[in-house]
Amino acid sequence: MFNSGIKVRPGPDGIHLFDRNSGTNLLIEEIAPVDSMWAKAPRQVSIALTNTCDLACKYCYAPKTRAILDYDRIVSWLHELDSNGTIGVGFGGGEPTLYPRFAEICSYACRNTGLAVTFTTHGHHLDATLLTALKGNVHFVRLSMDGIGSTYERLRGRSFHSFSQRVQAIKTITPFGINYVVNSDTLPDIDAAAIFAEKSGASEFLLLPEQPTNGCAGITESTSRGLQQWVEHYSGRMRLAVSEIGADGLPTCNPFVNEVGLHAYMHIDANGVLKPNSYAERGVPIGPTGVLSALADLRQNQTRL
Ligand code: SF4
Structure with a gap:
């Protein structure tokens, strides 16, 4: 049982210590583990539990x-990832709260592994029963909010008040x-959205520049420039x-300069296919060997996929 404790992850950048309860990360760069110890x-894995969602955002990539x-x-x-050094799992979808055993899988991961458990949701099914x-x-929970007020309601088709x-x-x-x-x-709402988020108690504001999907073309150059200016002045x-x-064009700070690509992150889609990220169209099906x-x-095979 892992109800608390610090996860220790050796890697190409040093020894990474992570406390899932406080979210504290510590990277000891002075110690350089040999490759065989990495x-x-x-480091992080996202899992799409289901493709089902009851919203219809036009920029959705699911x-x-x-x-x-x-x-x-x-x-x-989860056990395989935990015992091989992953520090956190993020459940998503679709809408993960529509997964029939959603609370059960969160509870299982929290109580039986050392993984930090997070999920991304539109939030509208977080009623008292589920929260309990x-x-x-x-x-940690990530709530999706694109625009505020009438913009949110137009894009998401749900009440901003709720x-x-x-x-x-x-x-x-x-x-x-x-x-x-x-x-x-x-973008025109981003100042008001950040103020709303901060006043509501959010600790992080994750910017997701729109990616091209079947339903939309992706972020435009002028919107990208506007976002860069907003970040500079935030x-x-x-x-x-x-x-x-x-992240192109935005100032970022990543201490894990060598632990990148598939050493840093991968995605498992709702068909059980392993992919480099959630936008990728192709990947490798996970078989009985795990x-x-x-x-x-x-x-x-990454270059050929
Ligand atoms: S809420 Fe998320 S999963 Fe559902 S349609 Fe919108 S972007 Fe897609």
């Missing part, structure tokens, strides 16, 4: 094919952050973060 699994992961397969992957079941079983109420509710059980898709619709207290795939075996194939 953690074999990526596949629209029906797919859902088997609970027992997830459990075995999740309390003590997640370490979203605000879900924000107030989540902070009673866990630290949280706001995920913000940046495009020409949402003076709020929240930690700003940006998706790796949208995640690390599929990861070895993915590393070998």
